[in-house]
Amino acid sequence: MRVILSRKGFDSGAGGCPSPILPDGTLLSLPIPDSTGNYIYEDLMLSTGVTYSEILKSLNPNAVYTKCHLDPDIRKDIRKTPTEWVPAFGQVDAAQTHLMDNNIKKGDLFLFFGWFRETEYYEGKLRFVKKAPDVHVIYAYLQIGEVLDGIDVKKCPWHPHADDSHIYDKRGEIKNNTIYVASNSLQIDGIDSNLPGAGTLTFSEKLVLTAENRSRTRWKLNDVFENVNLTYHNKDCIKNGYFQSRARGQEFIFDENPKVIEWAISKIM
Numbered sequence: 001m002r003v004i005l006s007r008k009g010f011d012s013g014a015g016g017c018p019s020p021i022l023p024d025g026t027l028l029s030l031p032i033p034d035s036t037g038n039y040i041y042e043d044l045m046l047s048t049g050v051t052y053s054e055i056l057k058s059l060n061p062n063a064v065y066t067k068c069h070l071d072p073d074i075r076k077d078i079r080k081t082p083t084e085w086v087p088a089f090g091q092v093d094a095a096q097t098h099l100m101d102n103n104i105k106k107g108d109l110f111l112f113f114g115w116f117r118e119t120e121y122y123e124g125k126l127r128f129v130k131k132a133p134d135v136h137v138i139y140a141y142l143q144i145g146e147v148l149d150g151i152d153v154k155k156c157p158w159h160p161h162a163d164d165s166h167i168y169d170k171r172g173e174i175k176n177n178t179i180y181v182a183s184n185s186l187q188i189d190g191i192d193s194n195l196p197g198a199g200t201l202t203f204s205e206k207l208v209l210t211a212e213n214r215s216r217t218r219w220k221l222n223d224v225f226e227n228v229n230l231t232y233h234n235k236d237c238i239k240n241g242y243f244q245s246r247a248r249g250q251e252f253i254f255d256e257n258p259k260v261i262e263w264a265i266s267k268i269m
Contacts, residue, residue, distance in 0.1 A: 001143075001188075002108045003264045004099070005230070005252040006089075008072060009114035009139075017060040018117035018134055020126070025203040027139035029114050030056070030068075037067035038160045044070070044078045052078075058126040059119070071160050072112060074140055074182070074198045082158050087182040087198035089142055090153070090161025095250040096176045102231065102253045106147060107187065110180070111264055112140040113209060115216060135210040136219065136245070138267050142198035145183030153179045188265060195268065207267055211242040218242040224263045229255040 009019045009029035019030045030052065031039075041053040056065050072089035089110060091099060116139070118132040148155055153162045156179050160166065166177045183197030201207055209219045218239070219225060225243040231253045237244045246252070254260045 001261055002102070002104065002256050003254045003260050004104060004108065004110045005138075005254075006072075006110045006112050007114060007250050007252075008112045011115055015065075016063055018115045018128070019139075020055065020059060020119040020128070021116050021137070021203050022126075023120055027116060027137060027201060027203050027207075028052075028055070029112070029116075029139050031070045032068065033065055034067055034069035034160075036163075036165060037069045038158075038163065039070050039079065040067050041065050044068075047077060055126060059128060069160050072110075072140065072142060072198075073159055074142060075200060085158055086156070087142060087196075088156050088159050088179050090159055090166070090177065090179045091251070092161065092166055092175055092177040096178050098231065098251050099178070099253070100176065104144070104253065106144050107183075108144050109264055110142045110144070111138050111267065112142070113138045116203075133210070133213075134216045135208050136216045137203070138201065138207045138209065140198070140200045141186075141264075141268050142180065143183045143186050144180045145197055146181040148179040148181060149177065150174050153177060156181065186268070188261075193269075199268075201268070209245070214242055217245045217247055219245050222263075224254075224260055228257050228260055 010017060014032040015030060020028050022028055041056060042051050044052040074087040113136050116137040117134050118129040119126050120129050156162050159179055161177055161179050167174060169175050185197050186193040186195040210216045211218050211220045219242060221241060221243050226238055232246045232249045
């Protein structure tokens with residue numbers, strides 16, 4: 001099993017603010033704005049009935065958000081879903097080429113991370129906690145159960161990567177667009193863990209990648225980041241007391257290594 005650190009959700013260029021760590025510990029990764037997106041933020045809501053649109057109006061009131069690209073799509077209950085829905089994640093273009101070149105396949109594990117900040121309710125409205133740090137946090141996972149490409153992505157019609165704009169380029173030729181469908185359950189060394197094949201996580205310090213009192217791209221230095229190869233990174237990323245993660249790139253792939261698998265599973269279990 002190979003582990004992929006996959007950067008998703010709002011960033012400084014797409015969205016313009018962190019995703020919220022809600023007061024109850026929910027890591028609510030906000031899907032990036034997309035003028036051709038398959039949902040509007042008003043369509044998506046928490047179990048409390050609060051919509052993503054309302055959350056964004058509280059957290060970033062000067063911005064206007066309409067449509068979004070809901071991917072990875074792993075939170076079933078945030079909108080009405082078709083009966084055939086399964087958790088899935090899509091990728092295309094250079095990022096998908098990187099996954100293909102590294103032979104990412106069934107059984108491999110995505111750990112999704114993004115830019116987060118703690119929030120609180122003040123006078124009935126959600127706001128970011130003053131002086132709370134901006135951090136990179138692992139918020140969800142997906143173990144690959146099936147890899148769909150070409151026209152086969154149409155098997156997931158609810159997913160944005162099943163749209164023709166993702167499947168075909170301007171010349172009408174099929175792109176390297178791919179959808180990774182979650183396994184039914186999380187398998188560890190071929191053994192069923194009794195956990196679903198994809199899921200979101202509740203905030204805890206063990207999920208924080210960012211080193212204490214560092215900027216969010218400076219991660220905790222441990223055996224995984226110090227001694228195991230990670231694509232787009234090298235030994236120069238190891239600094240005095242932290243690991244400097246790359247500012248660009250979506251998919252960072254570890255070498256297959258028992259130490260990495262143990263570290264990844266410790267984040268999920």
